[in-house]
Amino acid sequence: MQKRLKWSLIAPLAALGGGVLGVFGAVIQEVFYGSLFAAFVAGPMIEEAMKPTGVYLLYALRPYAVQGRLYRAVLAALGGLSFAVVENIFYLEVYYPEHDRSLLLFRYTWTLGMHVAASFIVGLGVNERLLRSVRGEIPFLSGNWRFFVIPMILHSLFNIVMVVSGGRWV
Numbered sequence: 001m002q003k004r005l006k007w008s009l010i011a012p013l014a015a016l017g018g019g020v021l022g023v024f025g026a027v028i029q030e031v032f033y034g035s036l037f038a039a040f041v042a043g044p045m046i047e048e049a050m051k052p053t054g055v056y057l058l059y060a061l062r063p064y065a066v067q068g069r070l071y072r073a074v075l076a077a078l079g080g081l082s083f084a085v086v087e088n089i090f091y092l093e094v095y096y097p098e099h100d101r102s103l104l105l106f107r108y109t110w111t112l113g114m115h116v117a118a119s120f121i122v123g124l125g126v127n128e129r130l131l132r133s134v135r136g137e138i139p140f141l142s143g144n145w146r147f148f149v150i151p152m153i154l155h156s157l158f159n160i161v162m163v164v165s166g167g168r169w170v
Helices: 002-033 036-050 053-061 069-095 101-124 128-134 145-164
Strands: none
Touching: 002 036, 002 053, 002 069, 036 101, 036 145, 053 069, 053 128, 069 101, 101 145
């Protein structure tokens, strides 16, 4: 019972920390690819792959701590939440320090929601099949590709719409 309680506290913290780690991937892609390529292709790929880092690590090292597909998806969504909050702080304080309430509202509704939803979908693909593909036992992302590609496409489409509609919302 004590072990279960311990991991019920550690797992969400690891998931939140993984989302913050995803910010480093976003910063690296921005530094190297600071262009529309980054916003439309590299960013969504890197961010969606990295936001659930805490969940990947827990599932690989302590699978009993993250039992259940829905639980892993919720934890991945927590990673998306922490990523979005850090990204929003960065955008609002560095890129647009003179922002108005509409940008603040947009960043904490639509952008946050997109990151949480996309990470939830990725979390549905964190399973034994993913581990087996990482170990090289089966082809990479065999059977799980849709849980990674669909969120990347949704994120990319979101960014495209935001850039076309004014640019400062991405």
